[in-house]
Amino acid sequence: xxxxxxxxxxxxxxxxxxxxxxxxxxxxxxxxxxxxxxxxxxxxxxxxxxxxxxxxxxxxxxxxxxxxxxxxxxxxxxxxxxxxxxxxxxxxxxxxxxxxxxxxxxxxxxxxxxxxxxxxxxxxxxxxxxxxxxxxxxxxxxxxxxxxxxxxxxxxxxxxxxxxxxxxxxxxxxxxxxxxxxxxxxxxxxxxxxxxxxxxxxxxxxxxxxxxxxxxxxxxxxxxxxxxxxxxxxxxxxxxxxxxxxxxxxxxxxxxxxxxxxxxxxxxxxxxxxxxxxxxxxxxxxxxxxxxxxxxxxxxxxxxxxxxxxxxxxxxxxxxxxxxxxxxxxxxxxxxxxxxxxxxxxxxxxxxxxxxxxxxxxxxxx
Amino acid sequence: xxxxxxxxxxxxxxxxxxxxxxxxxxxxxxxxxxxxxxxxxxxxxxxxxxxxxxxxxxxxxxxxxxxxxxxxxxxxxxxxxxxxxxxxxxxxxxxxxxxxxxxxxxxxxxxxxxxxxxxxxxxxxxxxxxxxxxxxxxxxxxxxxxxxxxxxxxxxxxxxxxxxxxxxxxxxxxxxxxxxxxxxxxxxxxxxxxxxxxxxxxxxxxxxxxxxxxxxxxxxxxxxxxxxxxxxxxxxxxxxxxxxxxxxxxxxxxxxxxxxxxxxxxxxxxxxxxxxxxxxxxxxxxxxxxxxxxxxxxxxxxxxxxxxxxxxxxxxxxxxxxxxxxxxxxxxxxxxxxxxxxxxxxxxxxxxxxxxxxxxxxxxxxxxxxxxxxxxxxxxxxxxxxxxxxxxxxxxxxxxxxxxxxxxxxxxxxxxxxxxxxxxxxxxxxxxxxxxxxxxxxxxxxxxxxxxxxxxxxxxxxxxxxxxxxxxxxxxxxxxxxxxxxxxxxxxxxxxxxxxxxxxxxxxxxxxxxxxxxxxxxxxxxxxxxxxxxxxxxxxxxxxxxxxxxxxxxxxxxxxxxxxxxxxxxxxxxxxx
Numbered sequence: 001x002x003x004x005x006x007x008x009x010x011x012x013x014x015x016x017x018x019x020x021x022x023x024x025x026x027x028x029x030x031x032x033x034x035x036x037x038x039x040x041x042x043x044x045x046x047x048x049x050x051x052x053x054x055x056x057x058x059x060x061x062x063x064x065x066x067x068x069x070x071x072x073x074x075x076x077x078x079x080x081x082x083x084x085x086x087x088x089x090x091x092x093x094x095x096x097x098x099x100x101x102x103x104x105x106x107x108x109x110x111x112x113x114x115x116x117x118x119x120x121x122x123x124x125x126x127x128x129x130x131x132x133x134x135x136x137x138x139x140x141x142x143x144x145x146x147x148x149x150x151x152x153x154x155x156x157x158x159x160x161x162x163x164x165x166x167x168x169x170x171x172x173x174x175x176x177x178x179x180x181x182x183x184x185x186x187x188x189x190x191x192x193x194x195x196x197x198x199x200x201x202x203x204x205x206x207x208x209x210x211x212x213x214x215x216x217x218x219x220x221x222x223x224x225x226x227x228x229x230x231x232x233x234x235x236x237x238x239x240x241x242x243x244x245x246x247x248x249x250x251x252x253x254x255x256x257x258x259x260x261x262x263x264x265x266x267x268x269x270x271x272x273x274x275x276x277x278x279x280x281x282x283x284x285x286x287x288x289x290x291x292x293x294x295x296x297x298x299x300x301x302x303x304x305x306x307x308x309x310x311x312x313x314x315x316x317x318x319x320x321x322x323x324x325x326x327x328x329x330x331x332x333x334x335x336x337x338x339x340x341x342x343x344x345x346x347x348x349x350x351x352x353x354x355x356x357x358x359x360x361x362x363x364x365x366x
Numbered sequence: 367x368x369x370x371x372x373x374x375x376x377x378x379x380x381x382x383x384x385x386x387x388x389x390x391x392x393x394x395x396x397x398x399x400x401x402x403x404x405x406x407x408x409x410x411x412x413x414x415x416x417x418x419x420x421x422x423x424x425x426x427x428x429x430x431x432x433x434x435x436x437x438x439x440x441x442x443x444x445x446x447x448x449x450x451x452x453x454x455x456x457x458x459x460x461x462x463x464x465x466x467x468x469x470x471x472x473x474x475x476x477x478x479x480x481x482x483x484x485x486x487x488x489x490x491x492x493x494x495x496x497x498x499x500x501x502x503x504x505x506x507x508x509x510x511x512x513x514x515x516x517x518x519x520x521x522x523x524x525x526x527x528x529x530x531x532x533x534x535x536x537x538x539x540x541x542x543x544x545x546x547x548x549x550x551x552x553x554x555x556x557x558x559x560x561x562x563x564x565x566x567x568x569x570x571x572x573x574x575x576x577x578x579x580x581x582x583x584x585x586x587x588x589x590x591x592x593x594x595x596x597x598x599x600x601x602x603x604x605x606x607x608x609x610x611x612x613x614x615x616x617x618x619x620x621x622x623x624x625x626x627x628x629x630x631x632x633x634x635x636x637x638x639x640x641x642x643x644x645x646x647x648x649x650x651x652x653x654x655x656x657x658x659x660x661x662x663x664x665x666x667x668x669x670x671x672x673x674x675x676x677x678x679x680x681x682x683x684x685x686x687x688x689x690x691x692x693x694x695x696x697x698x699x700x701x702x703x704x705x706x707x708x709x710x711x712x713x714x715x716x717x718x719x720x721x722x723x724x725x726x727x728x729x730x731x732x733x734x735x736x737x738x739x740x741x742x743x744x745x746x747x748x749x750x751x752x753x754x755x756x757x758x759x760x761x762x763x764x765x766x767x768x769x770x771x772x773x774x775x776x777x778x779x780x781x782x783x784x785x786x787x788x789x790x791x792x793x794x795x796x797x798x799x800x801x802x803x804x805x806x807x808x809x810x811x812x813x814x815x816x817x818x819x820x821x822x823x824x825x826x827x828x829x830x831x832x833x834x835x836x837x838x839x840x841x842x843x844x845x846x847x848x849x850x851x852x853x854x855x856x857x858x859x860x861x862x863x864x865x866x867x868x869x870x871x872x873x874x875x876x877x878x879x880x881x882x883x884x885x886x887x888x889x890x891x892x893x894x895x896x897x898x899x900x901x902x903x904x905x906x907x908x909x910x911x912x913x914x915x916x917x918x919x920x921x922x923x924x925x926x927x928x929x930x931x932x933x934x935x936x937x938x939x940x941x942x943x
Contacts, residue, residue, distance in 0.1 A: 058842075058846055059845075059846075060842055060845075079845075080842070080845040080846055081845045081846070081847075081848050081849055081850055081851075081854075082848075083846075084848070085846060086846070086847075087842075087843065087846040087847075089839045089842070089843055090839070091837060091839060093837065093839040093840050093842070093843035095840060095843075095844075095858050095861075095862075096862065097861040097862060106844070106847055106849070106857070107847035107848050107849075110847065110848045110849045110850070110853055111848055154847065155846075155847075158847070158848065164846075
């Protein structure tokens with residue numbers, strides 16, 4: 001979980017703690033390092049401490065304990081306006097009494113940059129987000145997506161090396177949000193800036209980031225690249241939080257290297273990969289992704305354990321079929337299948353046997 | 367990035383709404399509803415029920431406001447130009463006087479003095495001449511006593527005339543003679559116009575509606591023969607019968623009747639008219655006609671009452687102020703006066719009102735400025751504190767609202783007076799010598815201090831309501847963009863709080879410009895407002911016309927400033943909540 005100190009770390013949190021009331025810790029012993037140019041997303045449910053971390057980095061909150069470093073120097077005692085960090089806020093925070101161009105010129109003005117250069121930079125930043133024609137408008141005259149672009153341009157116009165984004169796409173509708181996700185990532189990579197992005201939307205985190213730090217209860221639960229996070233969750237929280245996930249509870253029966261046999265609560269046996277179970281007799285939560293469940297016997301490895309299942313509900317979702325099964329006493333076992341020409345459509349009431357590859361099924365902490 | 371689905375850039379196919387919009391733009395004539403009626407009409411029909419319901423909901427308040435607020439204010443404002451008193455009290459005089467050229471050096475003709483005698487006599491009988499005297503005294507001092515004296519001395523010529531009449535024929539000493547003469551007998555023609563006109567005059571002069579049965583009606587024949595006497599007797603009869611509820615025939619007529627009778631029987635052509643007359647008391651009248659009586663000299667009567675009645679200026683004042691409407695009150699309100707030659711500036715020692723207006727404006731602006739300076743930090747703190755602490759502070763802000771205005775103002779009196787708390791403390795500390803205590807009350811300082819305190823909540827509340835809507839992320843954004851605390855406040859926070867300052871300023875300024883009670887208590891003579899002057903004219907000098915004119919100007923100034931504010935800041939920028 002904790003990152004080791006690397007020499008190319010640009011942003012570093014070292015043993016950072018934060019408490020608002022002196023009784024409970026909102027952030028517990030946070031260690032994190034972000035290399036230059038990385039797009040890191042802090043993902044977690046509300047109250048997990050991710051926004052507090054961002055605010056500490058921006059300078060609006062002070063760390064109760066620990067050290068935050070930017071480019072190797074501690075910034076604990078540097079006021080926000082001297083940190084030179086660009087920031088995009090959830091509600092965009094465009095100054096309503098200024099035009100778009102004035103909004104963009106603001107960070108340049110306070111840096112005492114000459115008028116000609118200021119105008120040049122403002123124009124370049126607006127063109128970068130394709131808002132060049134809107135310089136004379138007021139924020140209220142723009143749509144949500146346009147305001148979002150302007151906010152982004154404003155955070156970038158003074159060429160910061162680090163940009164923080166606090167759920168910037170939360171207020172947009174789904175379609176626009178997806179479009180903006182790609183635009184932001186492209187822009188960040190193109191400009192080579194380091195980005196720390198906060199969201200509670202896991203799809204957003206998976207699509208945009210180089211790495212995702214999953215927060216819960218004031219700690220980073222796992223920090224990894226999106227595919228690792230999805231396919232190899234290290235604990236049951238991450239497995240539950242990222243993507244859709246089926247959970248079965250049981251006790252470890254035996255462990256043989258990369259393979260474990262788990263006896264489920266109703267007595268059935270399954271094969272899985274031990275992740276953070278170490279000894280026989282330990283309780284475990286077994287996690288399996290809905291799209292990795294097989295019910296076609298031809299595609300199952302011979303000799304693996306299978307489970308009896310009953311179809312409860314079949315939902316046609318266009319690109320996929322989503323089938324709800326009763327498996328080992330769990331009424332919420334989901335199976336997702338691709339809508340292919342030869343794909344079988346299961347009928348409610350149908351009895352079948354399901355199975356999976358042992359490496360797709362992960363035995364995690366209980 | 368060009369294919370975003372933003373409203374401004376989106377390309378989309380035509381929708382049904384578009385078709386309506388195109389039709390609405392006027393190319394295809396009026397849009398029709400499904401049943402073929404124009405859409406606008408059918409829409410307004412559909413909305414009418416809603417409008418009526420809304421109107422019914424506000425109707426009680428509307429009626430209440432109209433009756434208890436708009437109408438009295440309208441009436442009060444109307445008083446600033448209304449000037450019926452001269453014309454209503456001296457109707458015949460004013461009519462006759464209008465023929466006189468005030469610019470000439472000649473006194474008004476005898477006819478004016480004659481009408482003045484009878485008008486003034488009736489007014490004195492109803493004790494209304496003093497009111498007219500006070501009214502004209504606003505324009506020219508001395509008028510009040512002139513009218514009061516005249517009211518007392520007009521009886522004497524009437525008594526002399528009565529003695530002369532009785533000497534000629536003793537029947538003229540009997541009350542019944544007069545009643546029989548002027549009353550219309552059974553079946554005789556009645557002069558209804560005369561009766562109605564006199565009723566109207568008495569109604570005005572007595573401030574009551576003459577009611578009750580009267581056993582008298584003026585004979586048309588006699589009123590043609592003796593027009594003046596019939597008029598006087600009819601007005602006397604109305605007073606006696608309908609106001610005092612006495613028997614007309616048994617009551618002694620008023621003295622002016624005898625003079626009127628003398629006037630009538632000595633008029634040219636009376637003998638001929640009498641010959642054609644067939645009514646009662648013909649022989650008694652004939653005795654008068656042949657007695658060699660001479661017409662009364664009214665000018666001489668008034669000259670004897672007071673030399674000023676034969677002064678041209680007296681008559682010029684009366685003539686200038688005899689119109690139904692006058693600009694005189696407004697001219698007075700701006701330190702000018704209405705003269706026969708037109709508007710003129712008041713003499714220097716009477717010019718106080720413009721100065722008072724200016725002082726009221728400057729002090730109101732000072733109070734407003736002081737309120738802004740004191741309220742801004744408080745409002746900022748309120749809107750940035752956690753809710754629980756903010757509520758406690760808010761209660762402290764609102765506390766003055768729950769205390770009586772008089773108590774608060776009196777408290778300031780206790781604080782500020784020379785033997786008061788502040789001076790005592792300063793003396794005790796040694797900052798001020800005991801024999802050199804600060805004068806902080808009964809002057810402008812006292813008024814400004816007390817009113818700033820009293821009006822402060824009116825500034826804090828709108829400011830607070832605006833500031834609490836300013837998202838803290840604006841200031842954070844400014845700081846993250848590199849602005850110092852001051853720059854973030856001045857360039858980002860302050861501009862967004864201006865609507866609150868505007869709303870509070872309008873509220874405080876308009877409240878303070880018309881404030882009365884506090885300046886009255888702590889203002890002394892130097893710290894009073896125009897409203898105190900208005901109150902003085904309403905309750906002490908009773909010059910309601912001037913008070914109304916001052917009030918109208920005050921209202922106009924407020925509306926003008928409001929309009930200016932709307933032009934400069936825009937009233938839709940004002941947020942009260």
